[in-house]
Amino acid sequence: MTTPAPGTATLEVRALHKSFGALKVLEGIDLSVQRSEMVFVLGPSGSGKSTMLRCCNRLEEPDSGDILIEGDPLTGPGVDLNKMRQRVGMVFQSFNLYPHLSAMGNVTLALRRVQKKSKAEAEDLAIAALAEVGLSDRAGHHPAQLSGGQQQRVAIARALALKPTVMLFDEPTSALDPELVGDVLDVMRTVKDHGMTMLVVSHEMKFARDAADRVIFMADGAIVEQGPPEQIFGAPTHDRTRAFLSRFHG
Amino acid sequence: MEQIIQQFFNVEIMIKALPLVIKGLGITLLICAVVIPMGAIGGLFAAIGSLSPNRAVRWLSIGFVDLFRAIPPLVLLIFIYAGLPFAGLSLSPFVAVTIGFFLNNSAYFAEIFRAGLLSVPRGQTEAARSTGLSQAQTLTYVTLPQATRNVLPDLLSNVVEVVKLTSLASVVSLGEMLHAAGLVRSLTYNASPLILAAGIYLLLLWPLVRVIARFERRIAS
Numbered sequence: 001m002t003t004p005a006p007g008t009a010t011l012e013v014r015a016l017h018k019s020f021g022a023l024k025v026l027e028g029i030d031l032s033v034q035r036s037e038m039v040f041v042l043g044p045s046g047s048g049k050s051t052m053l054r055c056c057n058r059l060e061e062p063d064s065g066d067i068l069i070e071g072d073p074l075t076g077p078g079v080d081l082n083k084m085r086q087r088v089g090m091v092f093q094s095f096n097l098y099p100h101l102s103a104m105g106n107v108t109l110a111l112r113r114v115q116k117k118s119k120a121e122a123e124d125l126a127i128a129a130l131a132e133v134g135l136s137d138r139a140g141h142h143p144a145q146l147s148g149g150q151q152q153r154v155a156i157a158r159a160l161a162l163k164p165t166v167m168l169f170d171e172p173t174s175a176l177d178p179e180l181v182g183d184v185l186d187v188m189r190t191v192k193d194h195g196m197t198m199l200v201v202s203h204e205m206k207f208a209r210d211a212a213d214r215v216i217f218m219a220d221g222a223i224v225e226q227g228p229p230e231q232i233f234g235a236p237t238h239d240r241t242r243a244f245l246s247r248f249h250g
Numbered sequence: 251m252e253q254i255i256q257q258f259f260n261v262e263i264m265i266k267a268l269p270l271v272i273k274g275l276g277i278t279l280l281i282c283a284v285v286i287p288m289g290a291i292g293g294l295f296a297a298i299g300s301l302s303p304n305r306a307v308r309w310l311s312i313g314f315v316d317l318f319r320a321i322p323p324l325v326l327l328i329f330i331y332a333g334l335p336f337a338g339l340s341l342s343p344f345v346a347v348t349i350g351f352f353l354n355n356s357a358y359f360a361e362i363f364r365a366g367l368l369s370v371p372r373g374q375t376e377a378a379r380s381t382g383l384s385q386a387q388t389l390t391y392v393t394l395p396q397a398t399r400n401v402l403p404d405l406l407s408n409v410v411e412v413v414k415l416t417s418l419a420s421v422v423s424l425g426e427m428l429h430a431a432g433l434v435r436s437l438t439y440n441a442s443p444l445i446l447a448a449g450i451y452l453l454l455l456w457p458l459v460r461v462i463a464r465f466e467r468r469i470a471s
Binding site for chain 1: 371373374376377378379380381382383384387391392395396399
Protein backbone atom coordinates (compact mmCIF):
# COMPACT_ATOMS: atom_id res chain seq x y z
CA MET A 1 0.00 0.00 0.00
CA THR A 2 1.48 3.29 -1.10
CA THR A 3 0.76 6.63 0.48
CA PRO A 4 -1.87 8.38 -1.58
CA ALA A 5 -1.10 11.69 -3.20
CA PRO A 6 -2.10 14.66 -1.04
CA GLY A 7 -5.64 15.75 -1.72
CA THR A 8 -6.74 12.22 -2.66
CA ALA A 9 -10.00 11.30 -0.97
CA THR A 10 -9.92 8.19 1.22
CA LEU A 11 -13.16 7.03 -0.35
CA GLU A 12 -14.37 8.46 -3.62
CA VAL A 13 -17.65 7.58 -5.31
CA ARG A 14 -18.24 8.93 -8.82
CA ALA A 15 -21.46 8.84 -10.84
CA LEU A 16 -22.67 5.66 -9.14
CA HIS A 17 -25.74 4.12 -10.73
CA LYS A 18 -27.57 0.99 -9.63
CA SER A 19 -30.88 -0.55 -10.60
CA PHE A 20 -32.68 -3.64 -9.41
CA GLY A 21 -34.53 -4.66 -12.56
CA ALA A 22 -36.67 -1.72 -13.55
CA LEU A 23 -36.26 -0.05 -10.18
CA LYS A 24 -33.60 2.67 -10.22
CA VAL A 25 -32.07 2.68 -6.76
CA LEU A 26 -29.07 4.96 -7.24
CA GLU A 27 -29.14 7.67 -9.84
CA GLY A 28 -25.70 9.19 -9.98
CA ILE A 29 -24.09 9.42 -6.55
CA ASP A 30 -20.95 11.54 -6.17
CA LEU A 31 -19.34 11.48 -2.80
CA SER A 32 -15.91 11.79 -1.33
CA VAL A 33 -14.90 11.03 2.22
CA GLN A 34 -11.65 12.51 3.50
CA ARG A 35 -9.16 10.85 5.79
CA SER A 36 -10.41 10.46 9.39
CA GLU A 37 -13.75 11.96 8.45
CA MET A 38 -16.98 10.50 9.81
CA VAL A 39 -19.77 10.95 7.30
CA PHE A 40 -23.34 10.11 8.27
CA VAL A 41 -25.89 9.19 5.65
CA LEU A 42 -29.52 9.87 6.49
CA GLY A 43 -32.63 9.35 4.45
CA PRO A 44 -36.00 7.65 4.35
CA SER A 45 -36.12 3.91 3.79
CA GLY A 46 -35.86 3.12 0.12
CA SER A 47 -33.70 6.17 -0.53
CA GLY A 48 -30.83 3.91 -1.58
CA LYS A 49 -28.46 4.68 1.28
CA SER A 50 -27.79 1.05 2.20
CA THR A 51 -27.35 0.11 -1.46
CA MET A 52 -24.89 2.97 -1.87
CA LEU A 53 -22.94 1.74 1.15
CA ARG A 54 -22.96 -1.85 -0.10
CA CYS A 55 -21.66 -0.73 -3.47
CA CYS A 56 -18.62 0.70 -1.68
CA ASN A 57 -17.25 -2.83 -1.15
CA ARG A 58 -19.14 -4.36 -4.05
CA LEU A 59 -21.43 -6.56 -2.01
CA GLU A 60 -23.77 -4.88 -4.43
CA GLU A 61 -22.38 -4.66 -7.94
CA PRO A 62 -22.73 -1.12 -9.35
CA ASP A 63 -24.22 -0.77 -12.83
CA SER A 64 -21.89 2.08 -13.63
CA GLY A 65 -19.66 4.58 -11.87
CA ASP A 66 -16.32 4.44 -10.09
CA ILE A 67 -15.35 3.73 -6.54
CA LEU A 68 -11.82 4.53 -5.43
CA ILE A 69 -10.03 3.82 -2.19
CA GLU A 70 -7.18 6.30 -1.72
CA GLY A 71 -7.21 6.69 -5.48
CA ASP A 72 -7.09 2.93 -6.19
CA PRO A 73 -10.06 1.64 -8.18
CA LEU A 74 -12.41 -0.88 -6.59
CA THR A 75 -14.39 -1.25 -9.79
CA GLY A 76 -13.31 -2.01 -13.33
CA PRO A 77 -11.26 -4.73 -15.01
CA GLY A 78 -8.24 -6.26 -13.35
CA VAL A 79 -9.21 -5.28 -9.82
CA ASP A 80 -8.20 -7.77 -7.14
CA LEU A 81 -11.46 -7.49 -5.24
CA ASN A 82 -10.46 -9.68 -2.31
CA LYS A 83 -7.36 -7.57 -1.80
CA MET A 84 -9.25 -4.30 -2.07
CA ARG A 85 -11.99 -5.44 0.30
CA GLN A 86 -9.49 -5.69 3.13
CA ARG A 87 -9.18 -1.94 2.88
CA VAL A 88 -12.93 -1.49 3.32
CA GLY A 89 -14.24 -2.77 6.66
CA MET A 90 -17.96 -3.43 6.93
CA VAL A 91 -20.26 -3.59 9.92
CA PHE A 92 -23.75 -4.99 9.34
CA GLN A 93 -27.11 -4.33 10.91
CA SER A 94 -27.50 -7.97 11.90
CA PHE A 95 -23.83 -8.33 13.04
CA ASN A 96 -23.32 -11.47 10.91
CA LEU A 97 -20.85 -12.98 13.32
CA TYR A 98 -19.88 -16.57 12.51
CA PRO A 99 -21.89 -18.57 15.07
CA HIS A 100 -19.59 -21.59 14.95
CA LEU A 101 -16.50 -19.59 15.91
CA SER A 102 -15.54 -17.82 19.12
CA ALA A 103 -15.09 -14.05 19.21
CA MET A 104 -11.39 -14.73 18.72
CA GLY A 105 -12.11 -17.05 15.79
CA ASN A 106 -14.35 -14.46 14.19
CA VAL A 107 -11.66 -11.81 14.35
CA THR A 108 -8.71 -14.01 13.35
CA LEU A 109 -10.32 -15.79 10.36
CA ALA A 110 -9.49 -13.21 7.70
CA LEU A 111 -6.22 -12.27 9.41
CA ARG A 112 -5.08 -15.84 9.01
CA ARG A 113 -6.67 -16.93 5.74
CA VAL A 114 -6.52 -13.69 3.77
CA GLN A 115 -3.62 -11.80 5.30
CA LYS A 116 -1.78 -15.08 5.95
CA LYS A 117 -0.63 -14.10 9.40
CA SER A 118 0.68 -16.72 11.81
CA LYS A 119 -1.68 -17.96 14.50
CA ALA A 120 0.19 -16.09 17.22
CA GLU A 121 0.33 -12.85 15.27
CA ALA A 122 -3.35 -13.05 14.31
CA GLU A 123 -4.31 -13.66 17.93
CA ASP A 124 -2.25 -10.70 19.12
CA LEU A 125 -3.98 -8.45 16.60
CA ALA A 126 -7.36 -9.89 17.55
CA ILE A 127 -6.78 -9.27 21.24
CA ALA A 128 -5.81 -5.69 20.44
CA ALA A 129 -8.93 -5.20 18.31
CA LEU A 130 -11.15 -6.79 20.97
CA ALA A 131 -9.54 -4.55 23.57
CA GLU A 132 -10.37 -1.52 21.45
CA VAL A 133 -14.06 -2.46 21.58
CA GLY A 134 -13.79 -3.30 25.28
CA LEU A 135 -14.22 -7.05 24.96
CA SER A 136 -10.78 -8.57 25.43
CA ASP A 137 -12.24 -10.66 28.25
CA ARG A 138 -14.79 -12.22 25.88
CA ALA A 139 -12.33 -13.65 23.33
CA GLY A 140 -13.33 -17.25 24.08
CA HIS A 141 -17.08 -16.64 23.97
CA HIS A 142 -19.23 -17.72 21.06
CA PRO A 143 -21.71 -15.23 19.57
CA ALA A 144 -24.67 -17.01 21.21
CA GLN A 145 -23.09 -16.29 24.60
CA LEU A 146 -22.86 -12.55 23.93
CA SER A 147 -25.48 -9.81 24.06
CA GLY A 148 -26.48 -8.06 20.85
CA GLY A 149 -24.37 -5.06 21.74
CA GLN A 150 -21.37 -7.25 22.48
CA GLN A 151 -21.87 -9.13 19.22
CA GLN A 152 -21.86 -5.90 17.27
CA ARG A 153 -18.71 -4.79 19.06
CA VAL A 154 -17.02 -8.08 18.11
CA ALA A 155 -18.15 -7.45 14.53
CA ILE A 156 -16.53 -4.02 14.69
CA ALA A 157 -13.35 -5.64 16.03
CA ARG A 158 -13.44 -8.16 13.18
CA ALA A 159 -13.46 -5.33 10.64
CA LEU A 160 -11.02 -3.19 12.62
CA ALA A 161 -8.41 -5.93 12.98
CA LEU A 162 -7.75 -5.96 9.25
CA LYS A 163 -6.62 -2.32 9.55
CA PRO A 164 -8.95 -1.04 6.85
CA THR A 165 -8.59 2.36 5.22
CA VAL A 166 -12.28 3.10 5.61
CA MET A 167 -15.10 1.47 7.53
CA LEU A 168 -18.71 1.20 6.40
CA PHE A 169 -21.49 0.92 8.97
CA ASP A 170 -24.86 -0.28 7.71
CA GLU A 171 -27.42 0.64 10.39
CA PRO A 172 -25.17 -0.79 13.10
CA THR A 173 -27.59 -0.18 15.98
CA SER A 174 -30.94 -0.85 14.32
CA ALA A 175 -31.15 -4.45 15.49
CA LEU A 176 -30.22 -3.66 19.09
CA ASP A 177 -32.33 -3.24 22.19
CA PRO A 178 -32.35 0.46 23.10
CA GLU A 179 -30.28 -0.02 26.25
CA LEU A 180 -27.47 -1.65 24.23
CA VAL A 181 -27.20 1.06 21.58
CA GLY A 182 -25.06 3.36 23.71
CA ASP A 183 -22.20 0.86 24.06
CA VAL A 184 -21.93 0.41 20.32
CA LEU A 185 -22.02 4.16 19.69
CA ASP A 186 -19.32 4.64 22.31
CA VAL A 187 -17.14 2.15 20.47
CA MET A 188 -17.78 3.92 17.16
CA ARG A 189 -16.75 7.17 18.82
CA THR A 190 -13.51 5.55 20.03
CA VAL A 191 -12.81 4.20 16.55
CA LYS A 192 -13.33 7.67 15.11
CA ASP A 193 -11.11 9.25 17.75
CA HIS A 194 -8.35 6.88 16.69
CA GLY A 195 -8.52 8.39 13.23
CA MET A 196 -10.65 5.89 11.29
CA THR A 197 -12.44 7.10 8.18
CA MET A 198 -16.10 6.15 8.54
CA LEU A 199 -19.18 6.15 6.35
CA VAL A 200 -22.26 5.46 8.46
CA VAL A 201 -25.84 4.76 7.46
CA SER A 202 -27.90 5.12 10.61
CA HIS A 203 -30.94 6.70 12.19
CA GLU A 204 -29.08 7.69 15.37
CA MET A 205 -29.75 11.43 14.94
CA LYS A 206 -28.36 12.50 18.26
CA PHE A 207 -25.14 10.64 17.64
CA ALA A 208 -24.93 12.09 14.13
CA ARG A 209 -25.31 15.56 15.55
CA ASP A 210 -22.65 14.98 18.22
CA ALA A 211 -20.06 12.92 16.37
CA ALA A 212 -20.38 13.30 12.60
CA ASP A 213 -18.13 15.64 10.65
CA ARG A 214 -20.60 15.79 7.81
CA VAL A 215 -24.16 14.66 7.24
CA ILE A 216 -25.57 13.60 3.89
CA PHE A 217 -29.28 13.48 3.24
CA MET A 218 -30.38 11.07 0.51
CA ALA A 219 -33.75 10.60 -1.13
CA ASP A 220 -34.84 8.70 -4.23
CA GLY A 221 -31.37 7.46 -5.05
CA ALA A 222 -29.67 10.85 -5.00
CA ILE A 223 -27.91 13.10 -2.53
CA VAL A 224 -30.34 15.93 -1.73
CA GLU A 225 -28.07 17.98 0.47
CA GLN A 226 -25.04 17.68 2.66
CA GLY A 227 -23.12 19.72 5.16
CA PRO A 228 -21.91 19.88 8.76
CA PRO A 229 -24.45 18.45 11.22
CA GLU A 230 -25.35 21.84 12.68
CA GLN A 231 -26.33 23.02 9.21
CA ILE A 232 -28.31 19.91 8.22
CA PHE A 233 -30.07 19.63 11.58
CA GLY A 234 -30.26 23.40 12.29
CA ALA A 235 -30.99 24.92 8.92
CA PRO A 236 -31.82 22.35 6.26
CA THR A 237 -32.42 24.00 2.90
CA HIS A 238 -34.50 21.34 1.17
CA ASP A 239 -38.14 20.56 1.86
CA ARG A 240 -37.47 16.84 1.80
CA THR A 241 -34.76 17.15 4.42
CA ARG A 242 -37.01 19.28 6.59
CA ALA A 243 -39.91 16.85 6.21
CA PHE A 244 -37.66 13.92 7.09
CA LEU A 245 -36.09 15.59 10.12
CA SER A 246 -39.38 16.88 11.47
CA ARG A 247 -40.52 13.30 11.97
CA PHE A 248 -37.60 12.75 14.30
CA HIS A 249 -37.87 16.02 16.22
CA GLY A 250 -41.56 15.19 16.80
CA MET B 251 -45.00 -70.64 17.91
CA GLU B 252 -42.61 -73.55 17.81
CA GLN B 253 -42.55 -73.36 14.03
CA ILE B 254 -41.55 -69.71 14.08
CA ILE B 255 -38.71 -70.45 16.44
CA GLN B 256 -37.71 -73.42 14.32
CA GLN B 257 -37.85 -71.48 11.05
CA PHE B 258 -36.55 -68.06 12.08
CA PHE B 259 -34.69 -68.30 15.37
CA ASN B 260 -32.92 -71.60 14.96
CA VAL B 261 -29.70 -71.13 16.90
CA GLU B 262 -28.09 -74.23 15.48
CA ILE B 263 -28.48 -72.98 11.93
CA MET B 264 -27.39 -69.51 12.91
CA ILE B 265 -24.15 -70.88 14.32
CA LYS B 266 -23.58 -72.80 11.11
CA ALA B 267 -24.29 -69.69 9.04
CA LEU B 268 -22.16 -67.42 11.20
CA PRO B 269 -18.78 -67.77 9.43
CA LEU B 270 -20.28 -67.03 6.03
CA VAL B 271 -22.42 -64.17 7.35
CA ILE B 272 -19.40 -62.64 9.10
CA LYS B 273 -17.47 -62.82 5.86
CA GLY B 274 -20.40 -61.06 4.19
CA LEU B 275 -20.34 -58.47 6.92
CA GLY B 276 -16.75 -57.73 5.97
CA ILE B 277 -17.82 -57.06 2.39
CA THR B 278 -20.76 -54.94 3.53
CA LEU B 279 -18.40 -52.85 5.65
CA LEU B 280 -15.95 -52.58 2.79
CA ILE B 281 -18.66 -51.32 0.42
CA CYS B 282 -19.76 -48.80 3.04
CA ALA B 283 -16.22 -47.64 3.70
CA VAL B 284 -15.78 -46.88 0.01
CA VAL B 285 -19.24 -45.69 -0.95
CA ILE B 286 -20.15 -43.44 1.98
CA PRO B 287 -17.13 -41.09 1.77
CA MET B 288 -17.31 -41.08 -2.03
CA GLY B 289 -21.03 -40.36 -1.98
CA ALA B 290 -20.63 -37.62 0.61
CA ILE B 291 -17.89 -35.93 -1.39
CA GLY B 292 -19.74 -36.35 -4.68
CA GLY B 293 -22.91 -35.05 -3.05
CA LEU B 294 -21.10 -32.06 -1.63
CA PHE B 295 -19.79 -31.09 -5.05
CA ALA B 296 -23.20 -31.64 -6.66
CA ALA B 297 -24.78 -29.46 -3.95
CA ILE B 298 -22.25 -26.69 -4.48
CA GLY B 299 -22.78 -26.99 -8.22
CA SER B 300 -26.55 -26.82 -7.86
CA LEU B 301 -26.15 -23.43 -6.15
CA SER B 302 -23.59 -22.10 -8.62
CA PRO B 303 -24.24 -18.75 -10.29
CA ASN B 304 -23.07 -20.41 -13.53
CA ARG B 305 -26.19 -21.67 -15.26
CA ALA B 306 -24.56 -24.60 -17.07
CA VAL B 307 -22.96 -25.90 -13.87
CA ARG B 308 -26.21 -25.43 -11.98
CA TRP B 309 -28.34 -27.28 -14.50
CA LEU B 310 -25.84 -30.07 -14.87
CA SER B 311 -25.73 -30.58 -11.10
CA ILE B 312 -29.49 -30.43 -10.68
CA GLY B 313 -29.93 -32.82 -13.61
CA PHE B 314 -27.47 -35.27 -12.06
CA VAL B 315 -29.23 -35.16 -8.71
CA ASP B 316 -32.73 -35.49 -10.17
CA LEU B 317 -31.74 -38.36 -12.44
CA PHE B 318 -30.05 -40.51 -9.83
CA ARG B 319 -32.65 -39.82 -7.18
CA ALA B 320 -35.38 -40.95 -9.57
CA ILE B 321 -33.74 -44.15 -10.85
CA PRO B 322 -34.32 -47.11 -8.52
CA PRO B 323 -30.86 -48.17 -7.29
CA LEU B 324 -31.68 -51.79 -8.07
CA VAL B 325 -32.20 -50.97 -11.75
CA LEU B 326 -29.07 -48.84 -11.74
CA LEU B 327 -26.98 -51.69 -10.36
CA ILE B 328 -28.32 -54.23 -12.83
CA PHE B 329 -27.79 -51.81 -15.69
CA ILE B 330 -24.19 -51.06 -14.73
CA TYR B 331 -23.33 -54.70 -14.10
CA ALA B 332 -25.32 -56.45 -16.81
CA GLY B 333 -26.02 -53.69 -19.32
CA LEU B 334 -22.69 -51.93 -19.74
CA PRO B 335 -20.88 -55.09 -20.94
CA PHE B 336 -22.96 -54.77 -24.12
CA ALA B 337 -21.28 -51.39 -24.58
CA GLY B 338 -17.94 -53.10 -24.12
CA LEU B 339 -17.51 -52.22 -20.46
CA SER B 340 -17.34 -55.23 -18.18
CA LEU B 341 -16.99 -54.44 -14.53
CA SER B 342 -16.39 -56.65 -11.53
CA PRO B 343 -19.36 -56.86 -9.15
CA PHE B 344 -17.52 -54.75 -6.58
CA VAL B 345 -16.69 -51.96 -9.03
CA ALA B 346 -20.24 -52.02 -10.44
CA VAL B 347 -21.70 -51.75 -6.95
CA THR B 348 -19.30 -48.96 -6.04
CA ILE B 349 -20.21 -46.91 -9.10
CA GLY B 350 -23.94 -47.54 -8.74
CA PHE B 351 -24.05 -46.63 -5.06
CA PHE B 352 -21.77 -43.66 -5.64
CA LEU B 353 -24.23 -42.22 -8.18
CA ASN B 354 -27.32 -42.94 -6.11
CA ASN B 355 -25.73 -41.91 -2.86
CA SER B 356 -24.25 -38.68 -4.22
CA ALA B 357 -27.69 -37.59 -5.33
CA TYR B 358 -29.13 -38.07 -1.84
CA PHE B 359 -26.17 -36.49 -0.08
CA ALA B 360 -26.40 -33.58 -2.54
CA GLU B 361 -29.98 -32.83 -1.55
CA ILE B 362 -29.04 -32.82 2.13
CA PHE B 363 -25.98 -30.62 1.67
CA ARG B 364 -27.99 -28.30 -0.55
CA ALA B 365 -30.61 -27.85 2.16
CA GLY B 366 -27.81 -27.23 4.64
CA LEU B 367 -26.12 -24.61 2.50
CA LEU B 368 -29.44 -22.86 1.92
CA SER B 369 -30.05 -22.78 5.67
CA VAL B 370 -27.03 -20.54 6.25
CA PRO B 371 -28.10 -16.88 6.15
CA ARG B 372 -26.81 -14.74 3.30
CA GLY B 373 -25.27 -12.33 5.79
CA GLN B 374 -22.68 -14.97 6.66
CA THR B 375 -21.35 -15.00 3.12
CA GLU B 376 -21.49 -11.23 2.93
CA ALA B 377 -19.56 -10.83 6.16
CA ALA B 378 -16.92 -13.28 4.99
CA ARG B 379 -16.55 -11.77 1.54
CA SER B 380 -16.40 -8.27 3.02
CA THR B 381 -13.24 -9.25 4.89
CA GLY B 382 -11.60 -10.40 1.67
CA LEU B 383 -12.20 -14.15 1.91
CA SER B 384 -12.55 -15.77 -1.52
CA GLN B 385 -15.62 -17.73 -2.51
CA ALA B 386 -13.85 -21.02 -1.81
CA GLN B 387 -12.53 -19.81 1.56
CA THR B 388 -15.99 -18.58 2.53
CA LEU B 389 -17.40 -22.00 1.73
CA THR B 390 -14.64 -23.84 3.58
CA TYR B 391 -14.47 -21.77 6.74
CA VAL B 392 -17.86 -20.11 7.08
CA THR B 393 -20.81 -21.63 5.23
CA LEU B 394 -19.94 -25.31 5.00
CA PRO B 395 -19.22 -25.85 8.72
CA GLN B 396 -22.56 -24.25 9.58
CA ALA B 397 -24.41 -26.09 6.80
CA THR B 398 -23.00 -29.44 7.89
CA ARG B 399 -23.89 -28.84 11.51
CA ASN B 400 -27.44 -27.85 10.56
CA VAL B 401 -28.06 -31.08 8.62
CA LEU B 402 -25.92 -33.50 10.64
CA PRO B 403 -28.89 -35.67 11.69
CA ASP B 404 -29.99 -35.96 8.05
CA LEU B 405 -26.47 -36.83 6.91
CA LEU B 406 -26.21 -39.57 9.53
CA SER B 407 -29.70 -40.85 8.71
CA ASN B 408 -28.57 -41.15 5.13
CA VAL B 409 -25.56 -43.17 6.28
CA VAL B 410 -27.95 -45.60 7.98
CA GLU B 411 -29.95 -45.86 4.76
CA VAL B 412 -26.81 -46.53 2.74
CA VAL B 413 -25.67 -49.31 5.05
CA LYS B 414 -29.01 -51.06 4.58
CA LEU B 415 -29.00 -50.31 0.86
CA THR B 416 -25.75 -52.23 0.40
CA SER B 417 -27.84 -55.42 0.63
CA LEU B 418 -28.88 -54.66 -2.95
CA ALA B 419 -25.38 -55.68 -3.99
CA SER B 420 -26.62 -59.27 -3.81
CA VAL B 421 -28.33 -58.81 -7.19
CA VAL B 422 -24.93 -58.71 -8.84
CA SER B 423 -23.79 -61.69 -6.72
CA LEU B 424 -21.51 -59.63 -4.53
CA GLY B 425 -21.31 -61.65 -1.35
CA GLU B 426 -22.26 -59.00 1.15
CA MET B 427 -23.90 -59.96 4.40
CA LEU B 428 -27.50 -60.41 3.29
CA HIS B 429 -26.38 -62.27 0.20
CA ALA B 430 -24.41 -64.67 2.38
CA ALA B 431 -27.36 -65.10 4.71
CA GLY B 432 -29.69 -65.77 1.78
CA LEU B 433 -27.29 -68.35 0.46
CA VAL B 434 -27.33 -70.31 3.71
CA ARG B 435 -31.10 -69.95 3.82
CA SER B 436 -31.51 -71.53 0.41
CA LEU B 437 -29.20 -74.38 1.40
CA THR B 438 -30.95 -75.09 4.69
CA TYR B 439 -34.52 -74.14 3.76
CA ASN B 440 -34.50 -72.12 6.96
CA ALA B 441 -34.79 -68.31 7.35
CA SER B 442 -32.78 -68.07 10.57
CA PRO B 443 -29.63 -66.78 8.81
CA LEU B 444 -31.64 -63.76 7.66
CA ILE B 445 -32.62 -63.00 11.26
CA LEU B 446 -28.98 -63.36 12.20
CA ALA B 447 -28.03 -60.82 9.54
CA ALA B 448 -30.80 -58.50 10.66
CA GLY B 449 -29.50 -58.78 14.22
CA ILE B 450 -26.04 -57.76 13.04
CA TYR B 451 -27.49 -54.77 11.15
CA LEU B 452 -29.28 -53.79 14.33
CA LEU B 453 -26.11 -54.03 16.40
CA LEU B 454 -24.26 -52.04 13.78
CA LEU B 455 -26.82 -49.29 13.25
CA TRP B 456 -28.49 -48.93 16.61
CA PRO B 457 -25.70 -46.82 18.16
CA LEU B 458 -25.77 -44.57 15.10
CA VAL B 459 -29.53 -44.16 15.35
CA ARG B 460 -29.15 -43.20 19.01
CA VAL B 461 -26.52 -40.61 18.14
CA ILE B 462 -28.84 -39.14 15.50
CA ALA B 463 -31.68 -38.87 18.00
CA ARG B 464 -29.36 -37.09 20.40
CA PHE B 465 -28.24 -34.61 17.73
CA GLU B 466 -31.85 -33.96 16.78
CA ARG B 467 -32.74 -33.22 20.37
CA ARG B 468 -29.78 -30.91 20.71
CA ILE B 469 -30.65 -28.99 17.56
CA ALA B 470 -34.31 -28.75 18.59
CA SER B 471 -33.37 -27.23 21.96
